[in-house]
Amino acid sequence: MKFTDGYWQTRADVTLLRPAEVRDLEIGDDGRSLTAYAPTARIGTRGDTLNRPLLTVRFHSPMPDVIGVRLTRHEGGLPRHPQFALAGSGTASATATVDENGGVLEAGRLSVHVATGEGYAVRFVADGRELTSSMPRGTGVALGADGQTWAVDQLSLGVGDLVYGLGERFGPLVKNGQTVDIWNADGGTSSEQAYKNVPFYLTNAGYGVFVRHPEEVSFEVGSEAVSATQFSVAGEQLEYYVIHGATPKEILATYTALTGRAPQVPPWSYGLWLSTSFTTSYDETTVTSFVDGMAERGLPLSVFHFDCFWMREFHWCDFVWDPATFPDPEGMIRRLKAKGLRICVWINPYIAQRSALFTEGMEKGYLVRRPDGSVWQWDKWQAGMGLVDFTNPAAVDWFTGNLGRLLDIGVDAFKTDFGERIPTDVVWHDGSDPERMHNYYAQVYNRAVFDLLRDRRGEGEAVLFARSATAGGQQFPVHWGGDCDSTFPSMAESLRGGLSLAYSGFGYWSHDIGGFEGRPDPAVFKRWVAFGLLSSHSRLHGSDSYRVPWAFDEEAVDVTRRFTRLKLALMPYLARVGRDVTAEGTPVMRPMPLEFPDDPGVAHLDRQYLLGDSLLVAPVFSADGRVDYYLPAGRWTSLLDGRNVTGPGWVREEHGFDSLPLLVRPDTVLPLGARTDTPEYDWADGVTLALVELAHGEHEVVVPGSQAGPDTVFTVSRSADTLVVRRTSGPDGHGAWRVVVPGTDEGRVRVSGGRLVAPVADLPYAVGGATVEVDGDTLEIDLEGGAR
Known part of the structure; x- marks a missing residue:
């Protein structure tokens, strides 16, 4: 003001x-x-x-x-x-x-x-x-x-x-020159309004x-x-x-x-999520056709999400499956889980008047009231809807008790939608200030649901797909960007929102692949797939059209397969990056200035980011594949084709739909998993270590143990003409592991403790060079000057 x-x-x-x-x-x-x-x-x-x-x-x-x-x-x-x-x-x-x-x-x-x-x-x-x-x-x-x-x-x-942050804002990343009002609103992704307003800025x-x-x-x-x-x-x-x-x-x-910091999220949440979409027509037959269609096309799927109409129209939320479309929800969930899927269902904190829960909530004082004692209601979103009063402990127990019955039949996660249009002409159970509760409502809403999941599923297994938030909301991951259009400009504004949110303390973030409103052009969908699967969390979701890849064209299927498999291969790396969220508050998707604060060339960049500390991602925002991106100093290596690009400076390239600039930072030991069909595997078993432009000296890489198992630690010692790689700790029983030295001529290296092998065919990445398989714990490579 x-x-x-x-x-x-x-x-x-x-x-x-x-x-x-x-x-x-x-x-x-x-x-x-x-x-x-x-x-x-x-x-x-x-x-x-x-x-x-x-x-x-x-x-x-x-x-x-x-x-x-x-x-x-x-x-x-x-x-x-x-x-x-x-x-x-x-x-x-x-x-x-x-x-x-x-x-x-x-x-x-x-x-x-x-x-x-x-x-x-x-x-x-x-x-x-x-x-x-x-x-x-x-x-x-x-x-x-x-x-x-x-x-x-x-x-x-x-x-x-320069000033950054202030929540998930969809305008320029640098906030200088802007007026920003911290007031949560359901305003989409194309205006000054935001779903996640955070009164924190970083300079x-x-x-x-x-x-x-x-x-x-x-x-x-x-x-x-x-x-x-x-x-x-x-x-x-x-x-x-x-x-x-x-x-x-x-x-x-x-x-x-x-x-507050985010806890660890479950490994399965990093996999691909597929939704029914919002207003589309679907039943169990439709859902099964989607799931089976993904499997038949070799598209690994981790989570299936049921959006609003899993409940009856005008009844949101009563948490009752629509018997006309889902007559056997418990059996359906059991059948889907037998296919290896986790299940997420949509909810919001509003109780429609037609819902049987409305009368109960009204009589017991679980709904927010006006100063005269009447229940606050309006007809936006759902006819006659009321609002759950999460300042009332009994209302929290009532709301989460209904959710608990969904957990009983196999639901694993909740999409906690809405929570922004919170009135100020009301009285709260605990006497909270209505002006303060407008933004803070997102906190109590998401906390109630997250705490239920943590209590029922255990530490490290709770995950939301939340839209609204304010300061401290990072404790209840994951958040997604809200309702964007299915266009390239909206894809770019979504990324700006995610990077701004990262600067506001949020470690995990996602968005609707292909956009929400409208049906994306196939080119938009395919470019968005690459971006979406190189985000912390990845979900195919839309409004009035399905988001299964074959609904666009066959190439979309190939693109989705390639980048889904790539993300799953990156699980040893992503799991380690996720630990940084909990330990240090450092986000998975990092704005360039956060990672390179001493490079003035990155100060205003909002069309690229770091995935973790070692992978630069520059999404392509055009059908023709032309992309400009900035590369900080050093000799970077493309993870998709093994070529080298040297910075600092701007680079212009053209990429097919199955590609984008994805560069490995110099002086990186990048762990790549042995499986590309699921995020839930032993990440250290058969791991490949890509040694990318290593500086002389000692390096350490930790591959987190899956299912609470012990970590596996590798140390790498690099001198002018020698590499020594040791597996210094880890569980017993692991088999062979691999080391790749990009840019090294296989004919010019001598190996002790391992054997040169041909690279594995049909991988979703390419870091060409000498590939060595190791059966023991130590590998020595005499480079004979063959490595840079």
Whole structure:
């Protein structure tokens, strides 16, 4: 929200109470917080203290490298909840000092410096460098002509400082110049609205900012004051946290430690999901024809998803299978699971009036009510629908109890759709503030369902397919991008949304392959298949048309087969990357600036990304196959055809539908699995290690153990003319494994501990070079100068 008229003037209908000086500083009783008292005009005499607003600014720290700021005018307001929960160690890490010049609060490497005397100067410093500062012209409390108040702060942006994040936003990846309102909306993927709004941004200047307000937060990113990021909330108080990190990954690690990280997702969830689509006509015969058609064409399928019309029309949600189309749901699920599939079903948090659950929910107080005590209802989406009140523990038990009966007959996952159009003219069971509950509803909704799955299926087996979210929602994976059009521009905007969400702390993300609205042109579908199967999670889904590949053309079948098999071969790598999500908060799909923060050439890139730390993916957004992408420094290797491409610089190529730029980063040991028919296998058994442009020195690669088995660890030692590869730990009973040295002439290597073999035929990847099979634990290769 803008409060100024240009740079010099305040809006005519707004009075801005700005801090004019810091009159006094106090150290908290524990010595670990600092409070500044800032009047809104210079105090020259005692009389100047009369009839004068005073702003109170408290600085504290919940954990190292994080400093919290709470700016307040009037503190007498009633407490507002819900509130974003924070992890951390309280204030144990912070120390405060005050002298004649001002005060300092130190928390790890980050400190805040508050000057006393004329003017208002608050600087955030790390390692002797100022990261940002609070700008007095835009900081304070704004008073509207109608009595409305807003608390606001501005943090400076230096030359070249770029801002990323703020949730799943479909515009440019860099947010400078944008106005962003944190308010969840069911607005598709083609506007300023978003399903997943997160009041957190990350910069390339060594810090991020988390505004700890679940209600609407308005950000002006270089759009009110060009040299500042401004954020404001309605009311008399503003709370935010400045988070320092030497790299963007460090900032993201600290932010997700503060707000929560995603647990591990089940291995089967990485496989291909196929949906009935939304408004199409289907029954068990249709479903079986899809599943069998995939098998007959050699298209590995892991999950089958039933969208809305598994229930009767006008009954959503009553969690009862439509007997006209699914007369034997338990038997059907048993038959599908016998084919090796997991089952997902669509749900939402709305209860239609025709549903038998509506009357029960109304009578027991499980539905959100208006101030007069009546149930809140409207006719959007479902006729007369009400909204489950997840602030009522009994309502949570009621809702999840109905879901539990679906788990009893074999359902494995839920698509938790909707949760954005949450009214504010209502009363919540626990007295929650309606403005705060609008965004926060996604959190309580997804938590309830995720906790049920975790309780019933066990740790590491719970997975959602969720649309709505806010800060902390990364704890309940997986999220998908929502309703996009079936066009190349919409494919690109979906990717921008996913990368922006990755910058907001979310480790897993998916999208509707081929787009949701309309029937995609075959070219769009085939290009989207490659992109979708090189995303963390992959689902074929649409609105009013089926998404089985043969509905488009036979080449679509071949393309789907190739990239599905490729993803399954990448499971040893993806499983390790998934661990980074839980351990460090680093997403599976990584924006280029997150992985290459020191390369200015990547700063604005939003049409390519890193899948994990070692695979660069540049989706093709055209039918003719032309694609431009940027390659950071080094000699990269194409995983699909083995050729080398050298950066830094821009590359223009043309690709058939069965290809796209997929480059292995230099100095990589890439583990490739021995199976391409399922994500659920022993990833270390028969693994192939592709040694790509290795630098001299020691390298280690971990292949996670499947089904909670022990990890297998390989070490690689590279010198000028020798490679030594050792399997240093792992379970007993594994057979042969392979090593590929790309770019090496097989005729110029000598092998000890293994044997040169021909590459396996019909693989979905190609990293040509010397291929060695190893039966034992150690391999030595004398390269004779044959490797680069």
